[in-house]
Amino acid sequence: MKKYDFIIAGGGMAGLSLAYYLTQSPLRDRSILIIDREQKDRNDRTWCFWERDPGPFESILFRTWKTVCFHGTTYTGPVDMGDYTYKMLRGIDFYEFVQNELAKHPTIEFKQAIINRIKETPQGGFLIADDEPFIADYIFDSTFALKLNQPENHNLLQHFKGWVITAEKPCFNPEKPQIMDFRIEQHGDCRFVYVLPFDEKTALVEFTLFNEKLLEKSEYDDQLRQYIDRFLDTGTYQIADTEYGVIPMSDELTQEYPSEHIVRIGTSGGYTKASTGYTFQRTQRYLSAIVKNLVETGKPIRPESWFRRRFKVYDSVFLNVLENNRHPADDIFTRVYTGNPRRVFTFLDEDTHVLDELRLFATMPFWPFLTAFFAVIRRKIAG
Template sequence: MNTYDYIIAGSGCAGLSLLYCILKEPKLQNASILLIDKDSKKNNDRTWCFWEKEAGVFEEIVHAKWNTLEFLSTNYEEKLDLGAYTYKMIQGIDFYNFVFNYAKKFSNVTFLQETVVEIKSSKNNASVITDKNTYTGKTVFNSTPIFNPDITQQNSLLQHFKGWVIKTEQPFFDKKIGRLMDFRLSQENGATFMYVLPTSSTEALVEYTLFSRKVLPKEKYTLELEKYIKEELELENYTITHKEFGVIPMSLAKFEKQPLENVINLGTSGGFTKASSGYTFQFIQKNVAAIVQHLKSGKKPYVKPTFKDKVYNWYDQTLIDVILSEKLTGKAIFTTMFKKIPAEKILAFLGNQSTFLEEISIMKSLPLIPFLSSGIKQLFSKN
C-alpha cells in the first residue's frame, strides 16, 4: 500500500486552499497528495465574503468587491468607508473550478470521491478510513467534522442563513455599495439582519442571517426574504437565479488544531471560523500560508497559536458569552460599535489585525459590566 506525503480529507475551502498553496510552492509541489471528499464539488453551494487590503491568493476569481458598505439599524444608518480594506465576494463554484483545474496539471495529485468515516494515527504516519478503503499518509490534513466538539445550545450560537441571488430586467442596484448588515428586522429569534450585496446593476445576493441557538423552520427564511425584498428594497419583479443555505457554529467549544499525532485540523474543524462573526475565509488563508511555510522550512505542519491569537480567541469567547447569556443583544452590540468606531478599525479588529490601542477604543465603546463579567468568566473557563 502506497503512503502519500499528504492526505487532505475534505475538499471544501480549507482543503482546497491548502492543496492550491502547496502546489504553488516549488519546494512542495512534487509531493504525493491524496484529496478525499464525498462530494464532487460541481455545484455553486456557497458564497464567501471577506475583506483584505491587498490582492489575495484568489484575487482573479473575486466575483465582486466593494469599498463602501451600508450599516442599518433602528434610528441609525451609515455608509461605511472601509479605508484601506476592500470587501470581496468569491462564489463557491468559481473557487472549486479554479483549484481543481490547476491541480489537474499535476500527476502527483490523486482525487477520490469517497466518504471519510475515521482517521487514525501512529508514530510515523496517519490513516484515513473511508467507506471503500484505507489510505496512509505521512501527514493528514482534516477538514471533516470527525474531531469536532459537541455543539450545544449551551456553548454555541449558530450563524444560519438563507441567501437568494435575484435578478431584475432593468437596472435597479448600485453595484458600488453593499449592505453589510440591516438590523431593522424583528429580533425575536436572536441577532437578525440582512445582507444585500449587488454584483451588478441588475443582480444582487440578498441573505437573511441570524445568530441564535437553533435554526428556524425552512419556510421562515423564505417568508422573510420575500418580505424584505418587497417592503425594504421595494422590488416587485425579479427572478431568483441561485439559492443557498448554511449553518456555521459560533462556539465556545474547543476545536482541536492537532487532534492526533500527524493529523492537523483545518478550517472550521481547526477552529478557524471567527467565533464572534462566523467569517472563515481569510482565517483559512492565513492558517494555510503558515502551514505551507512550515512545510517549506522542513518543520512539522502544526502552527502553534501565538499569544495574540489567544487574546483574540478570548475576545471572541467574551462576545459570544455576552450574547448567549442575553446580557446584550447582537443588534445592540454591533450598532454601538459601528456608531462609535470607524469601520476600518472594526474590520481590523474582526480580522485579528488591530493594534492594542484600537482594541482598547473598541472596548471603551461598549458597556463595561456585561463584557467585564463575561471576560472574567471566559478567562477561567476550561473551554
C-alpha cells in the first residue's frame, strides 16, 4: 500500500485548485495523489465571480467587465461595482492551465478511478479506489455528498441551463453584461436570465432559478428560447455550446474537518455560499488559508472566528424567505442591488462590517425578513 503526503479525492475545481496552491508554496515537493473518476478535458462549466485585485488565474480569464447591468422590478441599468471587476473563467481553460502547472512537478500523480471508501485510521487518511488501497497524512475530499434532508435546514437548489449563441445581427454590447434580468415569469420562484456577451454577435445566455425541484429538460430550453425571442434582436441564431448545472443552496452544517486526517473541501466542505450558490471565489480563499496553515503549523485547519458565523445566519434567513415565498424574489434582489451600490459585492464576499450590514438590511422588506429570522431560530431549536 503506497503512502502519500496528501491525497486529493476529486480532481475538479476544488481539488485542482488545492494542488495548484500547494505547488506555489514551500510544500511543492510533497508527494500528492489526485484521484477522479473522469478526465477534465472538456469545457463542462463556466465560473463567474468578482474581484478587486488580480487573482491567481488572471492570465486565463475568458472575459472581464468593469460594468454590469441589472433588470429588476423598479430599476433597469448599470450597477456600481466600485473597485470590483466581474470575471468569467471557462472550465477548460482552468483545467488545462492547472494540469500544465502540475505536470512540472514529478511528485504529483493522477489516477482515474472510482473512489470506493474514505476513512480515518491511526496511521492517517485511508482511501480505496477501484479496490486499491492508499494512505496519506491528509486526505482532502471534495466527493462527500451532502444529505440535504434535515427538516431544520433549508435545502433549495440553484439550477441553470445556458446557451452560447451566435446571432445573425450585432445585438450585444460586449462592455455591458446583464447579471440578472427578471423580466421572465417567476412562477412563485426566483427566476432570472443573465447575458454575458463575448462580442457583438456572441454571448452566453443562461436561465437560472432557485427552488426545490428541477424542471423537465425541455422547460429550460423553452425558457431560453422565449427570452431570446422577446428581448434579444438576434435575427436568426445558432447554438454553439450548452451548459447545465445544479448547485445546492443549503444551510446544512457541514463538517469541514470530520476527523484528524480528513478534510472536506469545495461544496463538500461547505464552501458554496448558501444564499447565492457562489463557490469559485470562496473556494480559492479557503484553500489558500488551508495551504498557509499547512506551511505555518503543519496542520490544515482553516481558522475562522466565531463572529464570522453571523453570515451563516444571514444565509439561513434569506433561504427561509425564498423557501416560504415571504416576499417576491425579484423585488428583493432589486432592493439589494439598487439600494447598496458597491456594498452588496463586499457583503456577498462576507467582507463587510456590522454597520454596513445593518445599512444593507435597512433596504430589505422588514416584516418578511423579521418573520424569517424568528422562523430560522425556531427551526434550529426544534432540530
